[in-house]
Amino acid sequence: MKILITGANGFLGYYLVKQLLEKGIYVIATGKGDGRLPFSYHSNFIYREMDFTDPFRVQDVFKEINPDVVIHSGAMSKPDECELKKWEAYLVNVEGTLSVLLNAAEYKSHFIFLSTDFVFDGEKGMYAEDDVVNPVNYYGKTKLEAEDAVKEYEHDWTIVRTITVYGKTHSGRASFPELIKEKLLKGESYQIFNDQFRTPTYVEDLCSGIISIIRKKAIGIYHLSGTDILTPYQMALRVAAYLNADSSQLRHVTASEFSQPAARPKKTGFKIEKARRELDFSPIGFNEGLKKTLE
Numbered sequence: 001m002k003i004l005i006t007g008a009n010g011f012l013g014y015y016l017v018k019q020l021l022e023k024g025i026y027v028i029a030t031g032k033g034d035g036r037l038p039f040s041y042h043s044n045f046i047y048r049e050m051d052f053t054d055p056f057r058v059q060d061v062f063k064e065i066n067p068d069v070v071i072h073s074g075a076m077s078k079p080d081e082c083e084l085k086k087w088e089a090y091l092v093n094v095e096g097t098l099s100v101l102l103n104a105a106e107y108k109s110h111f112i113f114l115s116t117d118f119v120f121d122g123e124k125g126m127y128a129e130d131d132v133v134n135p136v137n138y139y140g141k142t143k144l145e146a147e148d149a150v151k152e153y154e155h156d157w158t159i160v161r162t163i164t165v166y167g168k169t170h171s172g173r174a175s176f177p178e179l180i181k182e183k184l185l186k187g188e189s190y191q192i193f194n195d196q197f198r199t200p201t202y203v204e205d206l207c208s209g210i211i212s213i214i215r216k217k218a219i220g221i222y223h224l225s226g227t228d229i230l231t232p233y234q235m236a237l238r239v240a241a242y243l244n245a246d247s248s249q250l251r252h253v254t255a256s257e258f259s260q261p262a263a264r265p266k267k268t269g270f271k272i273e274k275a276r277r278e279l280d281f282s283p284i285g286f287n288e289g290l291k292k293t294l295e
């Protein structure tokens, strides 16, 4: 089986490639520019430069690879950046997805799309797969428009929605617990929201869920997240407790006190019964995830 991953240089990409290689699967990692993954030594690994907003490049890579499965993980993933650069966000998150979808259709690949809790407005919280979507920011809107395109795909498709993914970072921006650790160790004061609820997801759990989707050929929408319902401030306090650090420099704020370019949904969080039942998805708790992230 050949699996092509887009945005493979990103945070999730690293773990997806690693877990798939560990399972003996042939992986074609693609990303913008040079490969930044440390797996070139592996005989089941190849890297191809593929900016998926370039339809000709996508066509060439798909023609060469003919993938059985495509995991479309690449995206403009920072909500504030999407809000400030709407045109670019649309190009990457919507048109880029269309380009990958069109080419995947040629080879009848199983198309797996990474989406987000930000397709919901956060008024209700603890969302199931069939709950009503209503994004409150541009990032969420672009991901939802891409989801709608995926639903029109004529072959097997799966939409994986996830929330606040964390774990040890191997390159790029630090994940939330690592950022808090850095602030605590430097003794810097830091303002953190205490009025937004999430169910943070340990990155290796997310990968296991995706691999189960591939193995079982699970089709449709799946919510994959952790189970602890926490605000970012509560997550930060857990980091401080794990490190035995003084948490007094962590200051809790509300959305009304601290504005950001992109609005955030107040309470997301997922019901994951469908994933438990159909994928044997069994995520670890936040404290255990912190240990794996910070040890």
Ligand SMILES: NC(=O)c1ccc[n+]([C@@H]2O[C@H](COP(=O)([O-])OP(=O)(O)OC[C@H]3O[C@@H](n4cnc5c(N)ncnc54)[C@H](OP(=O)(O)O)[C@@H]3O)[C@@H](O)[C@H]2O)c1
Pocket: 006, 007, 008, 009, 010, 011, 012, 013, 030, 031, 032, 033, 050, 051, 052, 053, 072, 073, 074, 075, 076, 077, 078, 092, 096, 114, 115, 116, 117, 162, 163, 164, 165, 166, 172
């Ligand atoms: N992390 C989370 O908390 C979270 C939560 C919900 C959903 N998601 C979704 O999960 C997926 C993976 O997230 P992540 O945390 O791994 O994000 P990430 O670290 O930002 O990775 C995204 C990758 O996509 C690449 N990319 C952007 N535009 C591209 C293009 N035109 N062509 C090729 N590659 C392109 C980026 O390249 P560069 O590195 O060169 O910029 C980056 O490597 C995304 O679809 C995101 O929306 C993530």
